[in-house]
Amino acid sequence: MSLPIPPWRIKGVEPVPAPTSEERVSALEKAQGNLFHLPSHAVTVDLLTDSGTGAMSQSQWAALMEGDESYAGSRSFHQLEKSVREIFGFHRILPAHQGRAAEEILFGTFGRKGGVVVSNHLFDTTTAHAHHVGMETKACVVQEGLWGGNFDLGLLENQIREGNVDLLVATVTCNSTGGLPVSLKNLRAVYEIARAHHIRLWVDMARIAENSYFQWKAGEGESPLACAKATCDLMDGGWMSAKKDGLVNMGGFIALRHGEHYEELAERGILSEGFPTYGGMSGRGMASLAVGLWEAMDERYLTHRIGEVRDLHDRLAEWDVPMVSPGGHAVFVDAGAWLPHLKPTDFPGQSLALALYLVAGIRSSEIGSLLAGRDLSGEQIDAHGEYTRLAIPRRTYTAGHRYFVSEAFRILAECRESIPPILLAKESPSLRHFQSTFERFLWTPSQFAKN
Numbered sequence: 001m002s003l004p005i006p007p008w009r010i011k012g013v014e015p016v017p018a019p020t021s022e023e024r025v026s027a028l029e030k031a032q033g034n035l036f037h038l039p040s041h042a043v044t045v046d047l048l049t050d051s052g053t054g055a056m057s058q059s060q061w062a063a064l065m066e067g068d069e070s071y072a073g074s075r076s077f078h079q080l081e082k083s084v085r086e087i088f089g090f091h092r093i094l095p096a097h098q099g100r101a102a103e104e105i106l107f108g109t110f111g112r113k114g115g116v117v118v119s120n121h122l123f124d125t126t127t128a129h130a131h132h133v134g135m136e137t138k139a140c141v142v143q144e145g146l147w148g149g150n151f152d153l154g155l156l157e158n159q160i161r162e163g164n165v166d167l168l169v170a171t172v173t174c175n176s177t178g179g180l181p182v183s184l185k186n187l188r189a190v191y192e193i194a195r196a197h198h199i200r201l202w203v204d205m206a207r208i209a210e211n212s213y214f215q216w217k218a219g220e221g222e223s224p225l226a227c228a229k230a231t232c233d234l235m236d237g238g239w240m241s242a243k244k245d246g247l248v249n250m251g252g253f254i255a256l257r258h259g260e261h262y263e264e265l266a267e268r269g270i271l272s273e274g275f276p277t278y279g280g281m282s283g284r285g286m287a288s289l290a291v292g293l294w295e296a297m298d299e300r301y302l303t304h305r306i307g308e309v310r311d312l313h314d315r316l317a318e319w320d321v322p323m324v325s326p327g328g329h330a331v332f333v334d335a336g337a338w339l340p341h342l343k344p345t346d347f348p349g350q351s352l353a354l355a356l357y358l359v360a361g362i363r364s365s366e367i368g369s370l371l372a373g374r375d376l377s378g379e380q381i382d383a384h385g386e387y388t389r390l391a392i393p394r395r396t397y398t399a400g401h402r403y404f405v406s407e408a409f410r411i412l413a414e415c416r417e418s419i420p421p422i423l424l425a426k427e428s429p430s431l432r433h434f435q436s437t438f439e440r441f442l443w444t445p446s447q448f449a450k451n
């Protein structure tokens with residue numbers, strides 16, 4: 001399918017840095033091989049994350065001017081609550097400054113030592129919050145194919161039979177398996193299982209608009225909006241990192257069907273986030289989110305958005321780059337398969353990310369053994385694959401930028417056998433991808449040395 005025209009044109013622009021190859025080598029040395037430690041001025045195309053990196057629309061900027069900064073009872077809070085109610089059917093909300101703050105309130109309130117959370121796959125901050133309150137986490141994602149985010153229903157039943165399950169979580173789309181979607185059909189089956197066992201079912205809504213696009217295209221509903229609503233109708237509650245499909249740079253919320261447990265959650269939220277009608281967000285932030293939630297559900301917006309992910313995927317496929325099938329927000333390059341001379345403990349996903357940076361100043365991230373880290377006994381956790389993720393910020397980069405990325409991969413395709421392994425210099429104990437450093441990455445793509 002050809003790429004649809006972007007349903008927006010550009011009104012404000014931001015300069016894109018163009019560090020030379022010497023500057024990139026020196027920036028990478030200073031960052032000690034950790035791309036999270038690069039200053040943004042050393043990055044030409046930033047595909048590190050799609051979180052909080054999107055562009056707001058003129059309507060959102062206009063809404064921002066009308067933000068109501070009242071401490072209590074802000075008009076902007078009520079606008080946000082109205083958007084959430086009309087789009088998702090949840091009647092009460094509790095704002096939070098970002099997704100993990102909502103998780104902190106939820107697990108701090110409902111968490112139970114020895115309890116178990118089962119999901120298709122939890123996001124890493126959600127896992128960390130569950131572990132923090134002494135809960136065990138289990139995943140049962142199918143991983144393969146178009147609906148790679150779906151629950152494996154047999155495995156789910158088994159995990160429930162093992163006992164102690166307090167909570168089921170549907171993460172839509174499933175970030176941990178390439179942003180692949182979860183079907184309504186699958187969620188309905190999960191709902192029946194949750195009901196039969198009297199277990200609460202919650203939704204992590206960070207990318208629910210992108211998920212509903214896939215459901216809509218598969219004929220599961222008459223619009224993305226109808227699919228998002230149908231998804232939420234199955235849920236007891238949800239929470240959202242608004243930095244993704246909220247189309248804002250910071251924000252989040254907890255959403256409750258009718259307000260059950262509102263008092264307990266609000267009580268807890270006041271301690272860490274603030275009074276329940278702002279909870280960590282500014283009035284203007286809530287006002288622009290109230291608009292962004294609607295824009296993210298727009299059929300033309302979503303068709304272009306998912307189209308640009310597929311477009312980058314298809315461009316790289318021309319150079320025979322092995323990838324996971326394209327999901328909602330990122331292209332996952334199978335670095336393990338593309339750099340077969342590297343073992344998982346050589347961190348091929350990170351090697352490829354560094355090579356991509358040196359070639360063209362493109363910043364990506366490793367999703368593999370480095371991110372997976374070690375278990376409590378110090379053993380490397382099996383990562384199920386070694387990927388380099390190219391996350392695509394919303395409404396930010398154009399086809400020209402994707403062409404540039406594809407050119408970098410063309411160059412890498414010619415010299416990929418020479419990309420060396422990565423050696424950890426200092427390994428940080430938790431979330432090690434953020435803080436660890438690496439030995440010097442001695443590699444220059446010869447074809448690119450002139451540039």
Ligand SMILES: *Cc1c(COP(=O)(O)O)cnc(C)c1O
Nearest residue numbers: 098099100123125175206241243
């Ligand atoms: C980003 C994200 C979170 C955490 O949200 P933050 O806003 O980064 O704190 C939780 N779940 C999913 C699926 C996410 O993508």
